[in-house]
Amino acid sequence: MRGKSVLLIIGGGIAAYKSLALIRRIKERGATVRAILTAAGAEFVTPLSVASLSGEKVFQDLFSLTDEAEMGHIQLSRSADLVVVAPATADLMAKLANGLANDLASTALLATDKPVLMAPAMNVRMWNHAATQRNLATLKQDGVLFVGPNDGDMACGEFGPGRMAEPLEIAGTIENFFASNGGALSGLKALVTAGPTQEPLDPVRFIANRSSGKQGYAIADALARAGAETTLVSGPVEIVAPSGVKLLKVTTAREMLAACESALPADVAVCTAAVADWRPEIAANNKIKKEKGAATPVLRLVENPDILATLAGHARRPGLLIGFAAETENVVEQAVAKRLRKGCDWIVANDVSPATGIMGGDRNTVHVVTASGVEDWPELDKREVGARLAAKIAVALKGAA
Numbered sequence: 197m198r199g200k201s202v203l204l205i206i207g208g209g210i211a212a213y214k215s216l217a218l219i220r221r222i223k224e225r226g227a228t229v230r231a232i233l234t235a236a237g238a239e240f241v242t243p244l245s246v247a248s249l250s251g252e253k254v255f256q257d258l259f260s261l262t263d264e265a266e267m268g269h270i271q272l273s274r275s276a277d278l279v280v281v282a283p284a285t286a287d288l289m290a291k292l293a294n295g296l297a298n299d300l301a302s303t304a305l306l307a308t309d310k311p312v313l314m315a316p317a318m319n320v321r322m323w324n325h326a327a328t329q330r331n332l333a334t335l336k337q338d339g340v341l342f343v344g345p346n347d348g349d350m351a352c353g354e355f356g357p358g359r360m361a362e363p364l365e366i367a368g369t370i371e372n373f374f375a376s377n378g379g380a381l382s383g384l385k386a387l388v389t390a391g392p393t394q395e396p397l398d399p400v401r402f403i404a405n406r407s408s409g410k411q412g413y414a415i416a417d418a419l420a421r422a423g424a425e426t427t428l429v430s431g432p433v434e435i436v437a438p439s440g441v442k443l444l445k446v447t448t449a450r451e452m453l454a455a456c457e458s459a460l461p462a463d464v465a466v467c468t469a470a471v472a473d474w475r476p477e478i479a480a481n482n483k484i485k486k487e488k489g490a491a492t493p494v495l496r497l498v499e500n501p502d503i504l505a506t507l508a509g510h511a512r513r514p515g516l517l518i519g520f521a522a523e524t525e526n527v528v529e530q531a532v533a534k535r536l537r538k539g540c541d542w543i544v545a546n547d548v549s550p551a552t553g554i555m556g557g558d559r560n561t562v563h564v565v566t567a568s569g570v571e572d573w574p575e576l577d578k579r580e581v582g583a584r585l586a587a588k589i590a591v592a593l594k595g596a597a
């Protein structure tokens with residue numbers, strides 16, 4: 197973000213206090229911040245705080261003679277590489293969706309020729325209101341980018357969607373925006389699966405595996421950083437989604453397949469998830485009880501859909517389809533066979549024997565099997581594996597890393 201500039205519009209919501217932290221998060225990433233504070237915004241944070249943190253004059257008034265002489269509102273609206281609205285009030289969203297321009301913030305939003313990123317913040321009923329949802333759809337159609345809102349406790353005491361994304365999340369989204377404009381994978385769509393699946397036996401028990409999701413999340417992060425529009429379909433894991441990535445959370449293999457199909461078409465798909473091969477034939481509606489004297493239940497399994505093979509044979513098959521092979525013996529030979537059996541383009545194989553510490557750990561040693569042979573990569577941090585794989589994908593799809 198070094199050398200980039202952000203025009204931050206601070207609207208009138210409780211979350212305006214978080215925009216002060218956001219200024220710091222943006223600046224520590226090397227970009228400059230100039231701010232417009234709405235009249236309502238100034239009821240929540242002072243122009244002095246904003247000016248002190250940004251190190252720049254704060255703009256508040258459309259009809260200020262001095263501001264207009266120093267920097268006209270049109271010039272101000274175009275002076276930055278990106279316009280960020282945080283908090284984006286219901287009012288600011290409504291104004292931009294309908295082309296209103298009756299103060300400095302809304303005029304700048306209408307006059308700018310730069311991309312706009314909004315971080316909405318409002319009461320859950322305001323957010324869910326048909327009018328706000330209509331405005332959201334219009335703004336998305338007009339190309340406005342969004343981060344959040346998230347679910348959570350709200351200042352008004354209610355719970356639900358409407359809480360502004362945290363400053364770090366917004367800063368991450370801005371970082372990804374700048375990285376992806378000009379990134380090696382910009383303009384491409386990527387799909388990544390990660391984590392285990394859980395296959396229920398009854399409402400409280402399930403069959404799962406030890407996959408942590410770390411490798412898949414690292415790959416999704418690397419692809420997004422390289423500019424790909426990335427969807428991450430994740431089984432149950434305890435990892436925060438990388439910023440700028442669309443997260444679809446699922447539980448079972450069948451849900452994972454449906455989510456993957458909903459994310460097609462994709463230029464590249466990387467299937468790292470450890471999908472359960474089998475599920476219990478019957479998932480009881482109520483907890484299976486241990487009855488005195490009753491026979492021990494027998495667990496009958498049925499096969500789950502094969503996500504990688506389904507994508508390989510799909511009418512909308514991803515242009516480049518990459519599978520992962522987690523093996524505990526004959527790793528490379530099994531991966532070579534798996535590539536042919538599943539009909540995918542590459543297999544990234546790793547040895548997940550307990551002694552390797554790969555499953556759940558932060559490091560990985562992989563072998564990349566393609567039609568032209570096997571590459572043995574050295575032991576790397578999982579993020580580094582993600583970055584290298586993203587670079588290799590860029591070469592395959594665009595001829596450039």
Ligand SMILES: Cc1cc2nc3c(=O)[nH]c(=O)nc-3n(C[C@H](O)[C@H](O)[C@H](O)COP(=O)(O)O)c2cc1C
Nearest residue numbers: 207208209210234236237285286287288317318319
């Ligand atoms: C205490 C208080 C908190 C508010 N919080 C929000 C909010 O979080 N989101 C929102 O859209 N409006 C909120 N409002 C209403 C806005 O301040 C009001 O719609 C205002 O006109 C927005 O102006 P602006 O969009 O120019 O900043 C709040 C109002 C008050 C009095």
